[in-house]
Amino acid sequence: MNERDAKHPTGPEESLAFLLSKVGVRAGQRFAERLAPLDLHPRDVGLLRAVAGLGHPSQQLLAARLGMAPSRIVGLVDSLERRGVLERRPNPDDRRAYELHLTDAGRALLGKVARIGAAHEAELSAPLDPDERRTLVRLLRRLAEAQQLPIDVHPGLARGGPP
């Protein structure tokens, strides 16, 4: 009996795990495609949102929060600072560290990203009626809690290999 003839109803095609991974990864890809015209990667958005959420974090704090190597933060912040959406300001209490600040342009960019996210959300939710969508969110949230996933950090930012 080979894979195709498997009698079990939980072959890969029917499994929750494979389905979830496929749909989840595809959702991320679509979001990245929508972001591309802004010359922005999902990881940039993750960083910008973390800065907004943490106030004026140091690069070390950001690295710890996002699960990235600190040396990786350097290049991302360089790029975003060159774009004028993020600023390194001196930390008056510790001259080794910076405070990262969003600029007005950065907040405006996050506004654009929010609109892109809303369109993405609408597209993804289109096949579901409101009740179904609520049910899906509720069940997914249950899984996320069971796995102790942080609420506002994407696990794809942390891994060792290239994206």
Added chain:
Amino acid sequence: MNERDAKHPTGPEESLAFLLSKVGVRAGQRFAERLAPLDLHPRDVGLLRAVAGLGHPSQQLLAARLGMAPSRIVGLVDSLERRGVLERRPNPDDRRAYELHLTDAGRALLGKVARIGAAHEAELSAPLDPDERRTLVRLLRRLAEAQQLPIDVHPGLARGGPP
């Protein structure tokens, strides 16, 4: 009004898209972790399953089906052939092409993978009762169909960048 104070109930933390991407990506990471002791990557599993599903495909057909560059198939097949789970056999009708065949060891390996997959599935499904699990699968399948995702191919195998 900044991101944290957003009044909309569809901020990133509450969105279906972000939740789905997080849980889906994490599910894939967990599967990869479970596969690691076998010195196997999810992409190897995808390739082996495709070979099993397609019969005795050429590398070109495999590349097209998985959405990979043909040159990428070469290294993956090299590695799996060295392990003795896959064989290149001459195609009697076209001496340019190979037929890829699973070996007995390859089928045995896919058996191990199926057991790992079942454990993974059980772990992932643990927070849900059977009814909830069925509902989740049904809704996810609806999304997968709407996006025209192939049933047995993972979209993460196709992208341009490194995994």
Added chain:
DNA sequence: TATTGTTATACTCTATAACTATA
């Protein structure tokens, strides 16, 4: 001594294009 940001280096994974042998 320890920590922050940075740089240097090496590694992994990938696609593209050129190559060969067949068709």
Added chain:
DNA sequence: TATAGTTATAGAGTATAACAATA
């Protein structure tokens, strides 16, 4: 001419370890 498999090359992205300035 076109196609299957292969190889060579270049590029992107990452972590690790070593560095200077500061604590």
